Amino acid sequence: MRTADYIRLLLLAAIWGASFLFMRIAAPAFGAINTAFLRVFFGFIGLVVILFILRSSFRFEGKFKSSLMLGIINSGLPFFMYCLAAKWLPAGYSAILNATTPLMGALIGFAFFNEKLTARKWGGVVLGLVGIMVITTIGEVNSASGMIAGVIACLVATGCYGVAGFLTRRWISERGGLDPKMVAFGSQIGATLILLPFFGWSIATAPAINWYQGEVWVSILAVGFICTALAYILYFRLIADIGPLRSLTVTFLIPPFGVLWGYLALGETITEGFIVGAVVVCVAVWMVVSPEKAPRAVKSEAVKIK
Helix, strand or coil, X not given: XXXXXXXXXXXXXXXXHHXXXXXXXXXXXXXXXXXXXXHHHHHHHHHHHHHHHCCCCCCCCCCHHHHHHHHHHHHHHHHHHHHHHCCXXXXXXXXXXXXXXXXXXXXXXXXXXCCCCCHHHHHHHHHHHHHHHHHHHCCCCCCHHHHHHHHHHHHHHHHHHHHHHHHHHHHCHHHCCCCHHHHHHXXXXXXXHHHHHHHHHHHHHCCCCCCCCHHHHHHHHHHHHHHHHHHHHHHHHHHHHHCHHHHCCHHHHHHHHHHHHHHHHHCCCCCHHHHHHHHHHHHHHHHHHCCCCXXXXXXXXXXXXX
């Protein structure tokens, strides 16, 4: 990986770490469905503005449907899940659970995309599950049922991310590639379209919402324009440059930012159990994503071939 790739990973982690803070503010006020829809809608608007500023061609090169489907899997459903989780879990909790994305990616790759899992990666997956159990059973949240529901929602979201990473490689990268800006743009169109009917249903049937809340709208606009439009351009560029599994390692860097923003803006605190579980999850992710040394015999054979 180049220095520029590491810089983009760090920047993306800081931006997506802030997204949990913004959803934590907006979801309880506007509701999960409304918050998820407004996030992808303003993400779509933000991308339109960016593409016009950059004078992009708006050409999908035969991959428009693939981009729409990626939007449903990589944006629409996981954003809704995280907005649900934000009703029960502090921002730091969601950020830590988001770090399980490489674990889910490894399992999904093994089950459906012919990816190999070594003994160390299997150990990382098991250790990650242990970390999730620690976070789930030890902590101070609103209720046990709320904790479990929030954790399940986060894991559904990370599963979607894991699937989307491999589908991006199969549908986009292996078919000649596509400008990351257009992949991001198409994905937000797909996410907006899939969430639009649910947004309409929510407006028509849910209790009245106070839409005149300035702090909430600031969070909505920030999570749409910055944490979605800008962030997804960075993310799809990384997938194109360094591959899906390495790109998913951004989730390893998100938790410190998620906890930091939650502490600074909302005064959220963390318990000893949460810290233990977070450390276990981080070690597990490292076991899954860090490169393994090739056996000596293989290295020697490679030298002979040369």
